[in-house]
Amino acid sequence: MTERITVALDHLGGREAAALMHGGRLEDLLIDGETPRPGTIYRAIADRPVKGQGGLFLRTPDGNAFLRQVKGITPGQALLVQVTGHAEPGKAIPVTVRVLFKSRYAIVTPEAPGQNVSRAIRDEETRARLHAIAAEAMGGSGMGLILRSACESAGDDEIAADIAQMREVAEAVKSDAEGRAPEKLLEGDGPHARAWRDWPLPDELGREPGCFEEFGVLERIDDLCTPRMTLPGGASAFVEPTRALVAVDVNTGTDTSPAAGLKANLALARDLPRQLRLRGLGGQITLDLAPMPKKDRRVFEDALRAAFRRDEVETVLAGWTPLGHYELQRQRARIPLAEVMR
Template sequence: MNGRQIILDHINGREAAALMVDGQLDDLLIESDAPRAGTIYRAIADRPVKGQGGMFVKTPDGSAFLRQVKGLAPGDRILVQVTGMAEPGKAIPVTQKVLFKSRYAIVTPGAPGLNVSRSIRDDDARDALLAIAHAEAGEADVGLILRSACEGAPEDEIAEDVRAMLDLCEAVMADVEGDVEMLSEGDGPHVAAWRDWSEPADVVTEAGSFETHGVLDALEAADGDEVALGSGAYMYVEPTRALVAVDVNTGRDTSPAAGTKANFAMAKLLPRALRVRGLGGQIVLDLAPMAKKDRRGFEATLRAALKRDVIDTTLVGFTPLGHYELQRKNARTPLTELLK
């Protein structure tokens, strides 16, 4: 099926949301047992980590790790926000840079300023949105970013969303005193889909829609390692304890350009393959044979594909052995764990 579909359902008793683009599973959110990203805690500083500039803090959901700590002593009460998934046996990753994020607005305590997404280029639209920002948040001592979803949206809905985020921000930021406590829970898959998948799409909410709209078939394919690249080429995406290995193969094509074509196809499809599998950390690409003169074009293609991705990924570069390395944020629980 052509076009975009947002499908809201449950799988194995877990709330889930799938984004299908032209019949392909493009993104996937499934509730996990870990604390949700975006959850805000009142935490208590516990013990510093010498040599790393970080500190373990106590939260109601267990120990969390806070990086780049300055002026914080054990026993201090602070507000922290969950930034991603805690790896097995490790502390919950948190930050002191708390954000309040909704479909139309992001409120940024400690970072004042009124801004509109750079993807909105129409001057009249930007002026109208800035007028809303000044009307709703001009007197606030926090920052406000109006997101790209604001373009074409009703002004009253945008204003209402901004007010809701400002009210939540005010209530949470004032609640510092007391024992460890969850002050605001992060969004579940259905709300996160409404918040972040803002481009026009058909929304399907009927129970069982994962089966009737091909999501379960796509999940079965994503639960495996092999991803077709076209023209008989394929890649294997295999998570290990230390890293995610991606192996590119040309299949039966033995022409001189086969390796280059397969590598470029992999670069375009890799973000989606990692996204729907919930994989992050160190990513090592074992590329098909390719001339060194094509490396720059490959890297540009990969960078362009990752620019459209929702998860932060850093391009590290080529190794002496010709592998390519990336560092990707561990933002989600791996799909293989959620489908057990």
């Protein structure tokens, strides 16, 4: 039986917010921040390189930005850049020169020519039909296009209109790329727009103020405001962010069987992407796992890799430390929930 999908569009702490629930379980939570939204596009001006960090600072109308790709860039040069995540307090805005124009059905890629259809769409007739729609809607543009999996259940006219709109936006932004002054060229999507863009069509949609309370979202957010996360079989984990890293400590609880450590660690692996996503946590993450034999490490790694494969936030599984901890490096793509709930 398919789980009922609920989407709630409300506000949290005075900020626009969106919640996605599957069968009553909170799966995703988007909250607007005070820093520039991910997806925002600037005409930025190259400033100075940062020795030892492989990047350089850029000037934008919203403050300094930091770019890691610096080959061939000279001070004073104008660049088209896009915000990739939320800036940490006191730090520069993270940006990339790989600009994307993303909607529900289409992603226009100005610097990557060619047409591609999501691999999730397997039917060959459907793929051929989508390629034909894309070719016509792009109108001979030299820009690239990716058709997303949502196209599989959409009408031809709807897809074509979405492609044409994204192409027009991309062309307009690129035409404004040249200039001598920093300028914001496109505002990134807020939580409500991103919910429509990236989430599945809901069985139940809440738009009215107070729908977070009506659907039980506030109760689930309260659970996320504590470090403790409950795992099956009486096990638990504590997720505690510090200035340097996010520490995750796994405990087996009352289970003292030989397999207790592996069971608790596997339960953590399966739910960790969701927990980090909902709590808005990124950066360096260190897992202090429950004791388990070294021969079981491969099983744990496989479970962790499978879980993060389905997560949209870029995460590098760095591996084991000499002390037996497991480390990850995760993009800071979300605003930390703790900042909103202060």
